[in-house]
Structures are given as structure tokens and as C-alpha cells.
């Protein structure tokens with residue numbers, strides 16, 4: 777019997793994840809609420825995200841092999857993640873998913889997981905100047 781294919785395989789595997797990450801970070805760097813949180817040299821962040829999203833969507837556990845348990849919420853605690861920033865992150869990701877052309881049930885499944893995780897990262901109350 778053949779194993780059911782993972783979400784990672786169904787969207788096209790390593791190539792698709794790499795394209796998604798490449799489409800996402802320029803948007804993050806251009807977003808007024810997100811850009812200030814990220815280092816100028818975004819390359820190491822992109823690489824970690826590529827490893828993470830690979831395993832997050834059911835591919836090989838590349839992130840954990842290199843960096844240990846993701847503990848994503850803990851790793852985000854140094855950064856003030858407000859509801860508006862979570863929303864901004866998700867809007868950049870929606871545009872990246874559009875650019876890469878991920879549609880249909882795979883898009884729905886990815887989106888559901890990303891929304892839950894983004895909301896889980898919120899660790900700071902809204903700041904008045906963040907509201908748009």
C-alpha cells in the first residue's frame with residue numbers, strides 16, 4: 777500500500793517551500809509593523825524558516841535536526857508580537873501563497889495551520905500606534 781502523501785509533498789516539496797520563503801520575506805521587510813523586528817541581513821531567518829516550514833507541513837524534520845525543538849512561542853518572546861503584527865504576518869503570507877500559486881485544499885490546510893500558529897505567537901497587547 778502506498779502511504780498517503782504529506783501536505784509537503786502535495787504542494788511540490790522543497791522547491792515550493794523555498795519559493796514561498798523567497799516570496800514572503802521581502803513583504804515582511806517592506807511592512808511597517810514587521811520590518812523593525814527583523815535584522816537587516818534576513819538570510820539566516822529565511823534559512824531557518826525554510827527548514828521550519830518543511831517540517832511544519834509534513835516534510836523531513838530539518839529544523840529540529842539543526843536547531844532542536846522549535847519552541848516557537850518561546851523563540852518569539854523577545855519580540856513584541858501584537859495582534860496587529862500577527863495580522864500583518866498573515867497578510868504577507870497570504871500574498872506569498874498567492875505568488876507561489878498554492879490553491880485549493882492544500883492552501884486551506886496550510887492557511888488553517890498558519891493562522892493558529894500566528895495567533896499563538898501573540899505575546900503583547902495592542903499598542904495604540906500599531907492600530908491601522
Ligand code: HEM
Nearest residue numbers: 813814815821824825828851855857861862865893894897
Ligand atoms: C505572528 C507574527 C510573527 C512575527 C511578528 C514573527 C517575527 C519573528 C521574528 C522577529 C523572528 C526573529 C528574527 C531573528 O532571528 O532576528 C522570527 C523568527 C522565526 N519565526 Fe516568526 N514571527 C511571527 C509568526 C511566525 C509563525 C506563524 C511562524 C511559523 C509558522 C514563525 C516561524 C519562525 C521561525 C521558524 C523563526 C526562526 C526561529 C529561530 O530563531 O530558530 N513565525 N519571527
